[in-house]
Amino acid sequence: MGTTRKEGSLYTRLEGPLAILEFGHPASNSLNSELLGRLCGEIDRLGQSPGVSAILIQSEGDRAFCAGASFDELLQVSTPEQSAAFFNGFARLINAMRTCPRPIVGRVHGKAVGGGVGLIAACDYVMASEAASIRLSELSIGIAPLVIAPAVERKAGKGGLAAMALAPLEWKSAYWAQEHGLFNRVFETRRELDSETEFFASQLASYSPEALSLMKQSLWEGTAHWGELLPARAALTGKLALSQKTQETLRRFKEKG
Known part of the structure; x- marks a missing residue:
């Protein structure tokens, strides 16, 4: 069962040096501003906690992992500033993870x-089930995945990014995501995913915190400019989201959903 809380839920539990961070939202675990802000704050807090060596991010329920940006909130924004602030939530989340x-x-x-794919791309290691297909649907609603593009490209390359972004109605399988570096391991069943992820994350957290931190820095080398790049991309996306065509498309999607 997923959460029924309108603004979403976020829980953290500690299992020794491993912090397990679980988010949820009744609309297919979509991300609104409040939930994005809470995720950023919790990642920052856990990153500075001396008792935490690794973090595991997961979502609630047994259906979608994350439906990306909240359509409800996108339909409520009315100014470029509000729209940019919403998309900047994704920029802040990726930068917090980075x-x-x-x-x-x-x-x-x-x-x-x-945005759910962007969250996945910002993880350092990803375990997935066969049910975890992915899609960048932004162009189909009149915007572009500009904020998350650097994170996706970092893992999947320009070719992988183009294959997803320019075919916004096409689902890519979990094995496609693995072949293109977005997933590290794929499991046939949910039970295998759960047990193997718990084992892997716990083992990772048992290693030297200092060594893990240096390895993390090495993995993200060359991305320092994202602190300016992603907010700028958020402002561009915010403008696209306010167009009449995009707003009409969002309303149609919401009515169908």
């Missing part, structure tokens, strides 16, 4: 769309 000194493992049990 600069966190602890390695972040992602457990992906179901489908991911748009």
